[in-house]
Amino acid sequence: MTNLPGLVVTGASGRMGQMLMRTIQDSDKCRLVGAVERKGHDWVGRDVGECMGGAPMGVIVSDDPLETFAHAQGVIDFTAPAATVEFAAIAAQARVVHVIGTTGMSADDLGKINAAARHAVVVRAGNMSLGVNLLVQLTKKVAAALDEDFDIEVIEAHHNKKVDAPSGTALMLGEAAAEGRGVSLENVSDRGRDGITGARERGHIGFTAIRGGDIVGEHDVLFAAAGERVILRHVATDRAVFARGALKAALWGLGQKPGEYDMMDVLGL
Numbered sequence: 001m002t003n004l005p006g007l008v009v010t011g012a013s014g015r016m017g018q019m020l021m022r023t024i025q026d027s028d029k030c031r032l033v034g035a036v037e038r039k040g041h042d043w044v045g046r047d048v049g050e051c052m053g054g055a056p057m058g059v060i061v062s063d064d065p066l067e068t069f070a071h072a073q074g075v076i077d078f079t080a081p082a083a084t085v086e087f088a089a090i091a092a093q094a095r096v097v098h099v100i101g102t103t104g105m106s107a108d109d110l111g112k113i114n115a116a117a118r119h120a121v122v123v124r125a126g127n128m129s130l131g132v133n134l135l136v137q138l139t140k141k142v143a144a145a146l147d148e149d150f151d152i153e154v155i156e157a158h159h160n161k162k163v164d165a166p167s168g169t170a171l172m173l174g175e176a177a178a179e180g181r182g183v184s185l186e187n188v189s190d191r192g193r194d195g196i197t198g199a200r201e202r203g204h205i206g207f208t209a210i211r212g213g214d215i216v217g218e219h220d221v222l223f224a225a226a227g228e229r230v231i232l233r234h235v236a237t238d239r240a241v242f243a244r245g246a247l248k249a250a251l252w253g254l255g256q257k258p259g260e261y262d263m264m265d266v267l268g269l
C-alpha cells in the first residue's frame with residue numbers, strides 16, 4: 001500500500017480538487033499524500049476527509065506547496081492560471097510530475113510552464129477525458145475532409161461558476177479544426193459576435209460560450225454547409241471523467257523524461 005505512488009492535489013476545496021481526492025482515495029494504483037490550499041483558507045490545518053464532510057483521510061491540508069510536493073511523486077493541479085504557474089516552478093524544483101488541468105492560461109503563463117518542463121514532467125490538457133481527446137482527433141479529420149463550404153463553429157456550455165471563455169476544450173477543438181484545414185487558428189478565429197458583425201467570413205472558425213446552472217461541460221463542433229450539417233458532440237455528465245484522466249496522466253508521467261506532454265501522449269491517440 002505505502003509503495004504506491006503518492007499524489008498531491010492542489011486547490012483541494014475546489015469542484016475538481018474534491019473530485020480528484022475522492023478518485024485517488026478509491027484507486028488501488030496511487031495514494032493521496034498531500035492537499036494544498038491557499039494561505040488563509042479555512043481548510044488549512046484540517047483533515048481533508050473531514051473538510052469534505054466525511055471520515056478522516058489522514059491527510060492534513062497545507063498552505064506550503066514546496067514542503068508538500070517534496071513528499072510526493074506527482075501533483076494534480078486544477079486551480080487558476082496564476083497558481084498553476086507558481087506550482088509549475090515548485091514542482092520543477094521538487095522534480096515531481098505536474099499534471100495541469102487549469103484552463104484560461106495566457107501565452108506568458110504557457111511560456112513559464114514550458115520553462116518548468118525542462119526540469120520535470122508536465123502533462124497539460126484543457127480536457128483530460130478520453131471522449132474529448134477522441135473528439136479532438138475526429139475534429140481534425142472531419143475538418144481536413146470538408147472544404148470551406150462548411151463553416152466551422154465550436155459551441156460550448158458550462159456551469160455558471162466558470163470564469164474563462166472559450167473553454168480550454170473549445171480552444172483544443174478549434175486548434176484541431178484549424179490544423180485539419182492547414183491554417184493557424186489565430187488568423188481565422190471569430191469570438192464573441194455582437195451587433196452588426198457583417199456576414200460570416202469564409203474559412204473562419206467561430207466560438208460561442210453558454211454559461212448556466214450546473215452544466216458539467218458540453219462541446220459541439222458544427223460543420224454547416226448549404227443543405228447539410230455535421231455535428232460532433234461530447235457531453236460530460238460527471239467530473240469523474242476528468243479526474244480519472246488526470247490520475248492516468250500522473251501515473252503515466254512517472255515513467256517519462258522531463259518535458260511537456262498532453263493527453264494524446266498519455267492515451268496514445
Ligand SMILES: NC(=O)C1=CN([C@@H]2O[C@H](COP(=O)(O)OP(=O)(O)OC[C@H]3O[C@@H](n4cnc5c(N)ncnc54)[C@H](OP(=O)(O)O)[C@@H]3O)[C@@H](O)[C@H]2O)C=CC1
Pocket residue numbers: 010011012013014015016017036037038039041078079080082083100101102103104125126127128129168242
Ligand atoms: N482539464 C480538464 O479536464 C478540466 C479542467 N478544469 C479547469 O480546472 C480549473 C478549476 O476548476 P474548478 O475545480 O471547477 O474550479 P474551482 O473554483 O471550484 O476550484 C479552484 C480551486 O483552486 C484554488 N486556488 C486558486 N488559487 C489558488 C492558490 N494560489 N493556491 C491554492 N489554491 C488555489 C481555489 O481556491 P479559492 O476558492 O480559495 O480561490 C479553488 O479551491 C479551471 O481552470 C477549469 O477550467 C475543470 C474541469 C476539467
Ligand SMILES: O=C(O)C1=N[C@H](C(=O)O)C[C@H](O)C1
Pocket residue numbers: 103126127158159162166167168169170216217218
Ligand atoms: O471549468 C470547467 O468546469 C471545465 N473546464 C474545462 C474547459 O475549460 O474546457 C474542461 C471541462 O469542460 C470542464
